């Protein structure tokens with residue numbers, strides 16, 4: 001197995017997009033086969049090694065950054081199969097964890113199939129998107145990654161192989177999972193017990209539900225319970241036509257009215273993506289897109305799957321909604337062909353780039369939220385974000401997945417003092433989101449950056465449930481220590 005420990009090879013593994021600076025490691029292993037990976041874990045205790053699993057470093061929460069552990073890079077496990085048709089409407093593809101999302105999407109689309117999860121950044125590994133239960137704009141229609149996974153192959157922390165298909169192991173009425181392992185051993189433990197928030201997206205802590213499928217415990221567990229080596233992904237036929245558009249509004253209430261109309265899904269139009277840009281985001285984008293109307297209070301990007309026969313009718317319905325919400329129809333941007341849709345996609349992706357350039361000139365990092373609340377509480381949280389930032393005179397933008405009551409607030413500090421004030425404000429946002437019945441992470445996960453806030457969400461009793469499950473599967477704390485569960489809880493709990 002390749003092992004590298006020279007500083008130049010290690011450096012890239014001490015980073016992701018979180019700006020966490022404290023990463024350090026003795027070296028990085030690059031397993032090329034499942035057996036090599038299993039052997040590495042089997043000898044971990046004897047060799048006094050702990051590991052942090054590395055995907056492609058696009059995570060935002062420091063999950064892949066080692067704090068003294070060895071790193072296991074998944075990049076050499078990158079085999080990809082061919083789509084296998086299961087019926088007219090379904091296919092499946094087997095991929096290894098180190099396959100890029102971009103490669104996967106192009107491969108399946110080439111054969112007329114479609115893999116819905118699309119967490120904006122395409123240069124992430126499929127294994128990481130499963131470990132993080134990633135979601136994105138299209139999750140409004142299709143839900144998060146877990147909805148599209150039918151099988152995973154995991155190497156458990158002590159090197160056991162677990163090949164788990166959806167439907168083969170469910171928690172019984174008492175919450176107990178029971179499963180035989182190929183080695184002759186047996187898994188027998190209770191699911192974590194707590195209730196999850198009533199939000200349409202939630203990605204904080206281990207999944208828990210009555211009679212849940214064991215596969216759902218591993219999906220979203222952020223590499224703390226095992227290493228995902230391979231997966232079967234479910235595919236659906238590639239939609240034959242898409243309507244994309246960016247609709248501007250002069251008043252924020254009218255924008256919300258438009259969103260409400262679309263969420264009610266009357267007359268059969270049901271977007272797959274419903275995304276928001278506030279006026280500050282649009283101001284940043286004006287630098288590159290001077291055609292953005294100056295007086296807009298915000299914009300909605302939407303994507304709608306249709307057919308050539310249906311397209312005219314769907315457009316009529318959409319224009320009807322725009323009119324009844326007083327949208328700036330004449331200035332709005334309709335994209336009906338692939339080229340125009342690609343331009344619109346570039347528009348959406350330009351925002352983080354422009355903002356990051358701005359930030360690098362201030363030599364500061366942004367403070368960003370990933371909270372979601374139940375639909376009924378969305379406006380409360382949104383207004384709280386805005387009034388708090390206005391009061392303190394911050395530069396900020398709000399954008400994202402409004403269809404799922406999940407927008408990202410980015411505070412962009414101009415100096416250290418503002419950075420510290422914004423960090424303090426972040427805590428009040430956490431409290432507000434929790435008070436409204438929300439989640440501290442709707443999609444980016446907890447990683448190392450947000451572990452302390454998980455206690456506020458699940459209380460000590462919930463964290464103890466996570467510790468119980470973690471220590472059952474990983475008694476020697478070999479994998480991804482410091483991720484998701486605050487390290488102090490792992491050290492003090494007995495097992």
Ligand SMILES: Cc1cc2nc3c(=O)[nH]c(=O)nc-3n(C[C@H](O)[C@H](O)[C@H](O)COP(=O)(O)OP(=O)(O)OC[C@H]3O[C@@H](n4cnc5c(N)ncnc54)[C@H](O)[C@@H]3O)c2cc1C
Pocket residue numbers: 016017052053054055056057058059060062063064074097118119120121123124125126127128129130131132133134135136137222223224226227228229352443444447480483
């Ligand atoms: C501009 C931008 C936009 C983004 N937008 C979204 C979005 O809309 N929605 C969203 O959900 N995310 C989004 N993300 C976050 C990110 O892309 C996802 O979290 C992605 O899943 C990370 O993949 P990666 O390969 O880069 O993983 P890494 O950052 O390398 O690792 C992420 C975590 O996964 C663990 N891990 C990696 N591989 C495995 C494995 N095989 N088995 C077990 N654990 C593993 C790591 O230990 C780490 O904890 C965005 C990121 C950026 C930079």
